[in-house]
Amino acid sequence: MSYELVVGLETHVELSTNTKIFCQCTTEFGGEPNSHCCPICLGMPGTLPKLNKKVVEYAVKAGLATNCKIRNLSKMDRKNYVYPDLPKAYQVTQFDKPICEDGYITLSSGKSIRINRIHIEEDAGKLIHERGDTYIDYNRGGVPLVEIVTDPDIRTVDEAVEYIEQLRLIMKYIGVSDVKMQEGSLRCDVNISVRKKGEEKFGTRTEIKNMNSVNFIAKAIAYEFERQVDILESGGEIHQETRRYDSDLNITESMRSKEDAEDYRYFREPDLVNIYVSEEEIKKYKAELPQLPHEKLNIFINEYGLPKDDAELLIKYKKVAEYYEEASKNLKNKKLASNYILGQIYRKFPTDSEKEEFNISIPPKYLNDLIQLVESRKINSSMASNALEKMLDSGKAVTEFISEKDMEGIDENTLRELCIKAVNENQKAVESYLGGKEKAFKSIIGYIMRETKGKADPIKATEIIKEIIGKI
Amino acid sequence: MVSKEEIIKIAKLSNLFLDENVMEEITEEMAKIVEFADAINTIVCDEDIEFDNINQIENAFNEDEVVESYSSDEVLRNREGGENGYFLVRRRV
Amino acid sequence: MSKIKQIQNLLEAKEISCVELTKKYLSNIEEKNKEINAYVNITEEEALKTAKLVDEKIATGEKLMPLEGIPMSLKDNISTKNIKTSCCSKMLKDYVPIYDATVWEILKKQNSILLGKTNMDEFAMGASTESSYFGVTLNPHNTNYVAGGSSGGAAASVAGGLAAFGLATDTGGSIRQPASFCGLVGFKPSYGSVSRYGAIAYASSLDQIGPITDSVEDAAIVYDSISIYDSKDSTSVGSKNTSHDKLNSSIKGIKIGVVKEYFEGLRDDIRKLMEDSIKVYQGLGAEIVDITIPLLKANLPVYFITACAEASSNMGRYDGIRYGYKTDSYNSIDEMICKNRSESLGKEVQRRIMLGTYALSSDRYDAYYKKAQKLRACIRRDFKKIFEECSVILTPTAPTTAYALGQAVKDPIETYSMDICTVPANIAGLPAISVPCGLAENKLPVGMQLIGNRFEDYKVLNIAYQYEKETKDQNRSLWQEVEV
């Protein structure tokens, strides 16, 4: 009997506002312990929260970018539970009136993963365990989050991974989050159940909390799927519970069962007022949204004529995609720009985070200028490649490395004379070429390039040489 | 009605210890207070309270502008300076 | 006459220096506080420092701000930077705030003289100040009786001549009831007119800061200074009207609502005083109309459920990690937090936390918390209708005079029921004032309450002032002149 995986994801995305959600402390990552704190984010007696306006804007934008309906009127609630990282013993969040509802993200297969809701809430502080003692740092406490909750629509590990990566990219593109997973600014709670194929009823689910690596999420889902199938196959029963993923052992283990599940006693946060977002504001936020990754992907493929794989590589990093758009402006062959970026330029940015940052020394205009020269055959590709290397090292424009004279190239008469000379002085190569050795031709061209210090157009030279040899 | 089991659950959620010897007394007392509160359940009233709040204010917002945080000396003032800037939650036991 | 004005006149006429005045108050405190226990913390140094500043200002001939140089007290649940703020709980007995409540910030800017922090029921949960970790406050009129609560210390500080006025908080009557027990004016402004920032929360949607004073005029002066919009409190509105300049407006032809149910079963001597008050108003040209408090029977449970629910959540933060009481030994974090709380929070506080947790728990939420909120909305709506006709509603402040020591703590339900006259104003966020209206047969003061429409605080003060002016001679024993 084969089983089907059923996954729903709750993704917490830290918003990249300047200040925390209810006070004006910085949201900057790190810092000396408890140095980004004030009486409000520490929940000191008598303090009151006040909502950061930008948080509402970012949440609405996150909703619009994921096809959600936006609630004009929403409110904040308290979720009560006691844990040392939560200084007020309640998290201010949204319970029954989330700001965004009913959206979806479409995967590359064309399948949609429904988004049930997106709500605003505050992050907690960070516990630190050292030699058996437990400490706490509240710098992260009160950093704004959106929690994005899907319906249980995900059926494979790949779908889960693609969903998270798409979501991550969307949040990055619309500028509401840095989504640096290593800094925990995107974290997932994964709900997993299994059922026999063809069955409609969902199985009992378990939840794996607080994962911040796509790789581990994939492994955890795969492990948990196997575990649940094994239990059912051996006649056992799945217990609803919260589990933890141990990345060292690649297993999930039980944290707490449903019986000790918390009763969060949600109720309206009396210290905050209603949030009203007008249709005009929604319109304005919508107009401010940039092109989303999948929109760019379509344009790169259908209008720019890029192969799908290349287009996907370019949109993976917002800064790269935007750089490419600029660098490929007015080119007849837009793939040329993509080739330079994905090849020679990417070699300078080997890691993921370097590509993400994409601190390239030359503006896209410089790359465009260079490619224009290649397109108009003013320089050949090897000259272009040499020049680009120097440009990337220095941050300077192409004109610094290729002179007007270089660009003039070699006139046809001079080239023809050179070609005759080349054929005469490379008789052996000519003979082996005529004897069927295609490779030998290269050494003749190489001779010409050497003689002209790379200025000759190898394509033109090939034509002439073939013409001369043909006459022999 | 309030059962002893419920009192135990409520105490746990409240993070309070209840001595076994006062359990009876507290259960009884809670039952009395709950009975007093029960008076509201005989009154019919169906006001829409989804977005009710007393001042009916909307959109009280902070601007997204950083204001300097407190020094960790101040923050930790009631914990005698803390432990290297941290709050101590607990010592190893 | 206004004590605040009297003091400022004396200061500006240089008949007494602010330092001398402050010292006089401090020596009064020294003499009397041991007995009545109005203050739990006396801030002598702070007071004298500010008094000196005021004297320097007077020397330049500059005009004083409305509360400048006035010796006053703050209830110990109002956050004061670098000054202990304990809520009279063992949990916070050593807690020193690192920030100022907005009201204290305002008064500080005006160079008001803080004499100390006043006693209260633990976390303001009580009506007799008997649940204070620092012991009960006695009524300066008769020390066999309590001063009331939860702001018993604030009321006693003013009634005992240990402060010119006090700022306190009122969640279900905690300003008005002790004011009535101590023969003073206690004013709970409209919810939102005074910033709650820095008032340590008992029940966030009910709490409001207000003054306890000798006279309505003083209440108006203090109210005008503190009813300022505060950006730190999302529920803050401030006030659109100053009240002091409207105290003398004529009340001829206004309608005053009177609640029959409040008079039924009322003690004869108290009822008599109420009827006298009504006559005074009739004499002033007001028309008396019979009204009923909306859903009167529901008010106490609605109040109690709402207050406890919010309190259970507000009190969660007292885990002993960042501040507050810490236990000696424990095995786990959970156990440590439970011990920190159980060993330092009093019985009444624990009882209300449990009740609030119960009312919010998933099985009980609809029947208690949600139902209470629905009723609360109905009550608010119905009050609105009443105020389309009436300017104010007149009731007793409490169905009783001050309790004898130990009387209040016996039966909690009976004690909660004593709040029946005061809680409706908190439920509906209305302004309400308690004004002395004479002595009962036991020679203890009795208070009359006026409840007004939302944000018509100035009208409540105006109507109360007209009464006070009219009855001043007959109530002379309740007023104290400033002695120099």
Ligand SMILES: [Mg+2]
């Ligand atoms: Mg959440």
Ligand SMILES: [Zn+2]
């Ligand atoms: Zn802060």
